[in-house]
Amino acid sequence: MNPTDVPGLPPGVPEFLVDSGIEALYPPQAAAVDAGVTEGDSLVASVPTASGKTLVAELAMLSSVHRGGTALYVVPLRALASEKKAEFERWADFDVEVGISTGNYESSEEWLSSRDIVVATSEKVDSLVRNGAPWIDDLTCVVADEVHLVDDPNRGPTLEVTLAKLRRINPDLQVVALSATVDNADEVADWLDAELVKSDWRPVDLRTGVHYGDAITFDDGSQREVPVGRGERPTAALVDDALDDGGSSLVFVNSRRNAEAAARRQADVTDRHLTDDERDELAALADEVASVSETETSEDLAAVVEKGAAFHHAGLSAEHRSLVEDAFRDRLLKAICATPTLAAGVNTPSRRVIVRDWRRYDGEFGGMKPLDVLEVHQMFGRAGRPGLDPYGEAVLLAKDHDTMDELFDRYVHADPEPVGSKLAREPAMRTHLLATVASGFARTREGLLDFLDRTLYAAQSEETARLESVVDSVIEYLVANDFVERNGDEITATNLGHTVSRLYLDPMSAAEIVDGLRDADDPTPLGLYHLVCRTPDMYQLYLKSGDRETYTELCYERETELLGRVPSEFEDVRFEEWLSALKTAKLLEDWASEVDEDRITERYGVGPGDLRGKVDTAEWLLGAAERLAVELELDSVVAVREAKKRVEDGVREELLDLTGVRSVGRKRARRLFEAGVESRSDLREAEKSVVLGALRGRERTAERILENAGRQDPSMDDVSAAETAVDDGDDGGKGETGRSGGAGADQQASLGDFE
DNA sequence: TGATTGGTCGTATAGACAGCATGTC
DNA sequence: CTATACGACCAATCA
Numbered sequence: 199m200n201p202t203d204v205p206g207l208p209p210g211v212p213e214f215l216v217d218s219g220i221e222a223l224y225p226p227q228a229a230a231v232d233a234g235v236t237e238g239d240s241l242v243a244s245v246p247t248a249s250g251k252t253l254v255a256e257l258a259m260l261s262s263v264h265r266g267g268t269a270l271y272v273v274p275l276r277a278l279a280s281e282k283k284a285e286f287e288r289w290a291d292f293d294v295e296v297g298i299s300t301g302n303y304e305s306s307e308e309w310l311s312s313r314d315i316v317v318a319t320s321e322k323v324d325s326l327v328r329n330g331a332p333w334i335d336d337l338t339c340v341v342a343d344e345v346h347l348v349d350d351p352n353r354g355p356t357l358e359v360t361l362a363k364l365r366r367i368n369p370d371l372q373v374v375a376l377s378a379t380v381d382n383a384d385e386v387a388d389w390l391d392a393e394l395v396k397s398d399w400r401p402v403d404l405r406t407g408v409h410y411g412d413a414i415t416f417d418d419g420s421q422r423e424v425p426v427g428r429g430e431r432p433t434a435a436l437v438d439d440a441l442d443d444g445g446s447s448l449v450f451v452n453s454r455r456n457a458e459a460a461a462r463r464q465a466d467v468t469d470r471h472l473t474d475d476e477r478d479e480l481a482a483l484a485d486e487v488a489s490v491s492e493t494e495t496s497e498d499l500a501a502v503v504e505k506g507a508a509f510h511h512a513g514l515s516a517e518h519r520s521l522v523e524d525a526f527r528d529r530l531l532k533a534i535c536a537t538p539t540l541a542a543g544v545n546t547p548s549r550r551v552i553v554r555d556w557r558r559y560d561g562e563f564g565g566m567k568p569l570d571v572l573e574v575h576q577m578f579g580r581a582g583r584p585g586l587d588p589y590g591e592a593v594l595l596a597k598d599h600d601t602m603d604e605l606f607d608r609y610v611h612a613d614p615e616p617v618g619s620k621l622a623r624e625p626a627m628r629t630h631l632l633a634t635v636a637s638g639f640a641r642t643r644e645g646l647l648d649f650l651d652r653t654l655y656a657a658q659s660e661e662t663a664r665l666e667s668v669v670d671s672v673i674e675y676l677v678a679n680d681f682v683e684r685n686g687d688e689i690t691a692t693n694l695g696h697t698v699s700r701l702y703l704d705p706m707s708a709a710e711i712v713d714g715l716r717d718a719d720d721p722t723p724l725g726l727y728h729l730v731c732r733t734p735d736m737y738q739l740y741l742k743s744g745d746r747e748t749y750t751e752l753c754y755e756r757e758t759e760l761l762g763r764v765p766s767e768f769e770d771v772r773f774e775e776w777l778s779a780l781k782t783a784k785l786l787e788d789w790a791s792e793v794d795e796d797r798i799t800e801r802y803g804v805g806p807g808d809l810r811g812k813v814d815t816a817e818w819l820l821g822a823a824e825r826l827a828v829e830l831e832l833d834s835v836v837a838v839r840e841a842k843k844r845v846e847d848g849v850r851e852e853l854l855d856l857t858g859v860r861s862v863g864r865k866r867a868r869r870l871f872e873a874g875v876e877s878r879s880d881l882r883e884a885e886k887s888v889v890l891g892a893l894r895g896r897e898r899t900a901e902r903i904l905e906n907a908g909r910q911d912p913s914m915d916d917v918s919a920a921e922t923a924v925d926d927g928d929d930g931g932k933g934e935t936g937r938s939g940g941a942g943a944d945q946q947a948s949l950g951d952f953e
Numbered sequence: 954t955g956a957t958t959g960g961t962c963g964t965a966t967a968g969a970c971a972g973c974a975t976g977t978c
Numbered sequence: 979c980t981a982t983a984c985g986a987c988c989a990a991t992c993a
Contacts, residue, residue: 559966
């Protein structure tokens with residue numbers, strides 16, 4: 199089928215497709231068109247990664263827009279949202295405008311409602327529905343990307359419920375669900391009243407196999423010799439072998455530490471294959487990587503990047519990740535060693551994929567648990583770059599013959615697991631039942647059950663008894679915590695319940711916060727950080743060896759600051775969790791006390807990405823706590839707001855006025871303060887030479903800051919920097935800056951003890 | 954003698970959405 | 979209750 203044969207597209211689009219090299223549709227794409235995706239019919243496409251799913255979605259959305267509608271593209275990750283938005287912007291010439299809406303970035307409200315295509319995460323869509331965004335009612339087409347994630351215990355139910363709500367709001371809505379190949383795609387299609395297109399077709403040949411001894415054995419029985427030298431590791435031999443053919447490698451391992459260690463070893467291999475030009479480019483890239491942050495992670499990454507390899511995991515900052523991903527896509531980096539993040543994230547295809555570790559530690563399982571077939575197949579799916587590689591290879595590693603047989607059975611010749619709804623789990627129910635009541639989708643127990651009948655859970659499950667019993671116990675919980683009220687049969691959300699639903703909080707988090715704040719007289723930042731850290735919406739840090747003692751001690755030392763009653767050290771299982779929350783809270787307190795980033799990452803054994811993540815979540819939760827305090831007219835509002843501002847800017851109290859000035863962050867604010875410029879008004883009146891000195895003689899920066907502070911004459915012409923007492927950043931590892939009295943001083947004492 | 958190999962022991966274990974209102978060094 | 983790999987350390991072995 200040719201693009202010109204596709205009905206329903208805006209004029210010019212088929213020709214545009216042909217011009218951009220798409221002369222014939224891939225078979226699954228043609229099947230989707232035959233099933234009516236461009237004529238408003240719903241569809242489930244269960245096809246391999248990189249087999250042209252995105253074009254199917256684009257055809258559906260373009261045709262829907264052409265008929266005068268608007269489309270929504272739902273993704274599981276923020277990074278994917280920006281990737282897709284950029285991709286869809288190629289339709290700008292056809293008057294199709296694209297907007298984006300995620301937690302950290304959003305096109306403005308009225309602008310968004312004028313878009314033809316909006317890209318958003320499933321949580322954001324859920325939140326938009328809860329907050330009654332008007333344009334949601336006018337949608338004509340929704341695309342759900344990676345719909346197999348309904349199986350995810352944490353986030354799957356959100357996708358499931360959101361799709362159910364969108365369909366209820368608009369019964370004529372066209373739903374296009376894109377899925378990896380799963381066993382029971384037909385059930386998903388039944389649920390969505392959609393046609394099913396199922397295919398194994400791939401544009402680039404994929405060969406999967408197992409390496410054992412000195413060769414890879416592929417699924418078709420063929421072999422490729424890849425001898426492993428004496429003392430050499432199989433992974434290194436495979437990376438080397440791929441490079442001999444001019445191909446890159448993507449290695450999946452099961453822990454961050456392994457990713458970093460393996461990347462160091464691979465770097466020695468990739469280093470041997472570099473041209474002089476590549477070496478220059480890599481040196482520049484390494485500099486860029488190193489300058490992202492002054493942390494060990496940054497240095498370690500730069501050290502391997504220089505040799506053409508990299509590691510990739512969630513401890514990296516967003517900048518690190520995109521630098522690595524882009525350079526790998528540009529074929530500058532020859533090998534990446536990654537945790538499973540990469541398999542689910544943005545598009546990073548590679549000639550060869552090596553799944554080195556196929557088991558991962560799982561605390562609940564109590565040991566090393568084999569990865570799901572679906573997960574491994576997702577990794578396999580990264581092999582082969584369309585248009586660049588003649589074929590892709592995915593290889594598992596076996597160290598003995600039995601393992602080889604097992605891997606063939608378990609992964610190479612196996613079908614992926616069926617996906618199943620996780621909606622009946624209580625944490626998911628808590629959030630979604632409250633939201634369903636609060637946004638008026640149901641007003642009674644029966645109404646709730648009726649709504650739930652539209653979900654995948656109901657479509658998959660014969661008996662509803664389990665669902666009913668979870669619903670009942672969750673209603674009890676919501677009533678007991680004053681989120682909903684019962685009047686006879688009717689269930690309505692209280693004001694508090696409405697607020698919690700709109701804030702997108704887990705009701706259990708809200709209950710914890712409300713309890714803690716009610717108990718609080720004059721809460722300290724640490725007390726508030728601990729409060730939000732022990733909610734289920736915050737992932738806590740692990741306790742490492744020795745941490746138990748450290749934080750038990752800290753817990754007693756600062757017991758008066760902690761909100762609520764400390765669980766008993768000896769009787770209560772919650773004590774452990776209380777300590778992890780304390781460790782996490784302490785990290786936030788360090789951050790809000792201007793401890794350097796590298797100091798924090800080292801002290802808590804986390805990466806810069808984790809630090810950002812914790813700070814981000816704390817910001818969100820403290821913002822929510824502030825709103826709750828306002829709602830309940832509690833005295834702690836001011837204390838919460840200040841604690842929030844301090845994590846947001848990463849500074850002590852006395853710098854908050856300065857960091858309120860645009861382009862002044864934690865570093866510059868501290869330098870200015872130390873030079874005697876202590877507030878926004880000081881900035882307007884201070885001696886210019888002092889300001890310039892504090893800013894290390896950066897004239898442009900100084901001018902910008904003075905201007906932002908509202909100074910009349912910001913010009914730095916003819917001003918020379920004054921000497922300042924501030925030491926110059928290279929502070930010999932002493933992260934804690936600032937000793938000036940006020941609120942900071944009493945905290946300083948315990949900080950010292952903590953070392 | 955120094956380099957390489959081989960054993961034990963201790964230790965640590967993937968990921969990341971959301972409100973609101975704007976912007977680091 | 980459940981596993982495994984890595985790195986650090988130290989001892990044994992070989993050129």
